[in-house]
Amino acid sequence: MLKFTKQVVATVGILGALLLPATGAFAYTNPMTLSNEWSNYGTGDPFVMKYNGKFYLYSSTGQYQTGVKCWSSTDTVNWTYEGMCSTDAATYQGYAPEVVYWNGTFYMYTSRDGTGHYVLTSSSPTGPFTAVTGNLGHSIDGSVFIDDNASWYFLSAGGDGIHAAQMSSPTSIGSDVVLGGTQIGGQWTEAPTLIKRNGIYNLTETGNHVLSTGYRVNLATNTTGPLQPFTPSNQNPILLKTEGSQVGLGHSSNFIGPDLDTYYTVYHNLASVDPAGYPIRHVNFDPIGWNGDKMAVYGPSNWSVPNPALPNFEDRFQRASIGTGYSNLNGGTWGISNNFLYQNAKGSTALYIQYENTFTTASDYTAEYNMKQVSKGTLDPRIGAIYGYVDANNYGVAVLNGNTNRLETNMVVGGVWGTQVNTALPTGFDITKLHNVRIEKSGATYKYFVDGLLKETKTSANLGAGKIGYMSSDNEANFGYLAASNKVNGSGIFDVYKPIPGTIQAVHYNSGGEGVGYHDRTTGNAGGKYIRSDNVDIRDNPEGGENIGWNGTGDWYKYNVSVQANGTYNLGLRYATTNTGTQVKVWIDSTDVTGVVTLPSTGGWDNWQTYTIKGLTLPAGNHTIKVETVTGEFDFYTLQFNAADNASFTKTDNFATAFSNDWNWSGGNWAIESGEASIDNVGKKTLGSTGWSDYTVEADVKGISGLNSGIMVRVQNPAQGGAGNDAGLGTDFYQGYLAVLSGSSVSLGKQNYNWTTLASTAGTYATNTWYHMKVVVSGNNIKVYVGDMTTPKINYTDNNNPFISGKIGLRAHYAHTHFDNFSVTH
The missing domain is CATH 2.60.120.560 (Exo-inulinase; domain 1)
Incomplete structure (x- = not known):
């Protein structure tokens, strides 16, 4: 029994000095190259754990090598190589080692050469770790989750989704169950990490293939337990980038950062592929912001951003x-x-x-x-x-x-x-x-x-x-x-510099209170959702998490941002209002970058729409964005910033002898046949800039054998499937819209690495017949014309988190198709 009694005061000063921590104002850049990485392999499948105030990072073993390397850091930016923490035979080509500390022992879980898991133990996070079990099976990418009641669970990869098993001890794993709702795109799914926050089980996982630029991270959640089915997040994928210098993002794990409050995700990117076909990867870190129970990754970033904050x-x-x-x-x-x-x-x-x-x-x-x-x-x-x-x-x-x-x-x-x-x-x-x-x-x-x-x-x-x-x-x-x-329950994200391009949750405005992080003309929280202890009105959002509400004349909110490069950006403001004359203005630091913008009524306070404000000129570096209500009232949920290319032009291609130089991404066996673009079987091809927003695309389409073909618009993140060269497995690997002809209809669909049909009109379309198609995208509205260029076959407005910009493209799915007389007017 703990006996609490009043004690006698005896305060004594003791000589010495305590060094206070730095502010974390310096900068780091993804991806990081750590010292002593595996040559021709890098740091794939990174995992971070914390012990006694220090972070330890482990990664997969190099090809045909034995041993696990370890690095340590007090700030997750400056990493010290601690040497080989294991040279046990069980670590030969050790896949994705993860380390758990429990009751004085460090347990390492790794799959030797991808053939099942071994458990190794040590008395130190830097080893030496030695095997204490034989091969326990359970595929690859093992990850341990310990629930609040001290029940242990083992998660691993599978072709049918993530597998999970109860553990009777740290070295004994029970039988697998397949977790419903965890398979990504009907394909191999790996790299599970489970964290529990406010009663929600958050499972992140990676899908496709490590050699594909479309390697990506998804999220699934439940409230019932680690062995129960999960529900995929409507935000998926939560981490993805397929073009540029930082691609193939995945195998993430999540941990609480140096400030004791802000979660971070650590993941690898596909830097290159060595001549033997093995991936070379490097480590990346980006912050996670919680909007209520909604997880939002503030990334990927690959430019200089401020270091993670340290404790006070x-x-x-x-x-x-x-x-x-x-x-x-x-x-x-x-x-x-x-x-x-x-x-x-x-x-x-x-x-x-x-x-x-x-x-x-x-x-x-x-x-x-x-x-x-x-x-x-x-x-x-x-x-x-x-x-x-x-x-x-x-x-x-x-x-x-x-x-x-x-x-x-x-x-x-x-x-x-x-x-x-x-x-x-x-x-x-x-x-x-x-x-x-x-x-x-x-x-x-x-x-x-x-x-x-x-x-x-x-x-x-x-x-x-x-x-x-x-x-x-x-x-x-x-x-x-x-x-x-002085941060708790995710408040550390408020002052993190959010990346632009990227999406900012409206409720993640700066700390500092009235007149510093925000101005609200009324006292109290009209929405009654006290996720922050101030007078900003916050209410539940039907799309998940919370939004700022009752945002009226004179109110404003500030957000720390890190802008990737000098340039022009478009802002997709997700909002709701019944007012017809609401006006807003956006500032960067002390500069008005939008002028006064009038927001159309959405017709209801739960009718959410995205309005694109074009042409914000933003300077590179760390700045503060301010969203000001000039007049009227509206609720807002997110701020989506995309790099923009708003110049006017017309581009054409008649495919006389070759594709024009404007085409910049291709998947499938595209060719020129008799002065026409041809794709036989499966493929997609894109042209232009991801910064294009409103435009008109036209092309002639003819099915040679089969007809499941059409025009893509607002395309982002196209990729191939499998090992980065399979057009069939990667047929749905892009984000954007597709206007598609089949033998019996013309349809419009939305692709977010997962197809959704938006609208369809019946019709008869024969093979070996040319059909002229036109797609007009303006704001959130998409019109699709076939044959008749006056009356659209489809007139659809997408108010469900629309894509606001992207390239154009051509696509066929298991159909030999020809295209001709292509043009785009922007």
């Missing part, structure tokens, strides 16, 4: 003495040894407390503690975390009690202890091994995590801001990395 306070105890930055309550024997703070007084039930006296948290914060018992006394041995410390009569404790095997929490307010809450720790919990305690305070809600598992949630308005520290009673104990951040 951290201490690694890398010095000889404690220093004056700490104060003591109730005595004890304190010191520093081997980068640990220690206390070794036993024989008393007094709470010996050492708290950091130079930093006070904000009212909302996240704090991290690391501790272990070295030896215990006979009275009531306990170790724990101190938070919200104001003075000897006002603070909270989160205690690990090895005798009772439980977490014990309580608060003393005004010298009076509250009611102690006891929560069982996992069976076999060894308090003599280093354990991590994490405390999140948001408003009056406290969450207590032990070794990453949520063990207790409670509400108390009795403590606010305060200091942090460690506690020991009747114990000899070691205390490791200590840190605090």
Whole structure:
């Protein structure tokens, strides 16, 4: 039983200095090339874990090599090569090693030569790891998830989706089940990573083939558990890029970054393919922003962006003495040894407390503690975390009690202890091994995590801001990395510099409060969705997460942005309003880049549309975007910035002897036959710029054998399937729209690496007959003409997250097709 009694105050200043962390203002650029990477292989399948305040990165073993390499970092930007952490035979061509720390042991899971998994163990994150099992099977890309009740699960890759199995121990894996809703595009699906946040299981996975530029990351979620079916996200894919210098993005894993709050995704890109056909890959990091329960990846970025933020306070105890930055309550024997703070007084039930006296948290914060018992006394041995410390009569404790095997929490307010809450720790919990305690305070809600598992949630308005520290009673104990951040529950994303091009969640406006991050003319949150403690009106959005609501005349919101390059951009504003005269203006820093723009009524507050504001001139680098309401009222959800090419021109191609130089991507066996473009079987071909928005495309189409062919518009991210050369497997690998002729209809569909039919009109279209097609895209409206160039066969407005720009193209699906007399007018 944890006995809380009023203690005697004995504050003591101890000589020494505590170094405060840097601000994280420097810059990094994706992809990163780490020192001592595998030659001709790089760092594929990266995985990051954190232990005692330091991050460790592991990657797949080079082809025909044995061993796993490891790097460490305190900021996830500057990585130190730690050497080969394993040379065990089980790591021969080791696929996707992942490391889990549990109860004093580090467990590595890797698939030897892709033929099933082995478990290796070590007492250190840098090894040496040695195999403790034989081949346990379960395909490749094994990933361990530990639920809050300490149940273990093993996830792995499969042709029918992600597989999962319960684990009876860290070295024993049960039988697989196939997780419904996890197969990507009916193809091989790999690289699962499962994180649980606010009761939602978020499973990220990678699909297609590592040698395809269309390698991509999808998200699926559920609320029922790791072995239950998942629902694919309507945002998929959440990470994709197929053209340029950073392509083939995937095999991601997710972790909480240096600021203790912001999630990051780490993934590799396909840099090149060596002469033997093996991929050369490098590591990339991008932040994740949570809009309610909606996961949004702020990436990919491949230009200089600010470093991940560090905590507001951290201490690694890398010095000889404690220093004056700490104060003591109730005595004890304190010191520093081997980068640990220690206390070794036993024989008393007094709470010996050492708290950091130079930093006070904000009212909302996240704090991290690391501790272990070295030896215990006979009275009531306990170790724990101190938070919200104001003075000897006002603070909270989160205690690990090895005798009772439980977490014990309580608060003393005004010298009076509250009611102690006891929560069982996992069976076999060894308090003599280093354990991590994490405390999140948001408003009056406290969450207590032990070794990453949520063990207790409670509400108390009795403590606010305060200091942090460690506690020991009747114990000899070691205390490791200590840190605090004035960020909690995803608030760290607010001040992250969001990439442009990219999409920004409206609710991720800058911190700083009224007049700094935003201006709202009314008090209180009219929407009642208090995801932020301010007066901005926020409500649930039917498309997921939340949006800013009741945004009226004079209101404005600021967003930190990192612009890739000097240039012109189009902004797709996702909004809803019943007002007909709402006007907005967008600024970058102090420059108006749009003038006054009038938003059409959407006809209802839950009728969401995207309005494209064209021609924003933005300078490269780090800036602040401001969205201002000039007059009227509207709700808004996202800001989508695309690089733009708004110049007027006409381009033609009659395919006399060759394709013109304007065609810039091709998949399939395209050829010129008798002065006509020809594709036999499956293929697509694109022309122009991804910055084109509104245009008219025309072409003659003739089916030689079969007819399933047509014109693509607003095409982004085209790719081949399989190993990057299979037009059939990659037939749906693009984003955009397709106007397609078949023998019985003309149809319009939307392709987001997953086909959706938008509209169709019946008709009879024969092979060996020319049909003139015209597609006109203007704003969110698409008109499709066949034969009759006056009356469209299809007139469709896409208000469901439309693509606002992209190239044009030609496409056929299992049909020998000819095209001629092509033109595009922009």
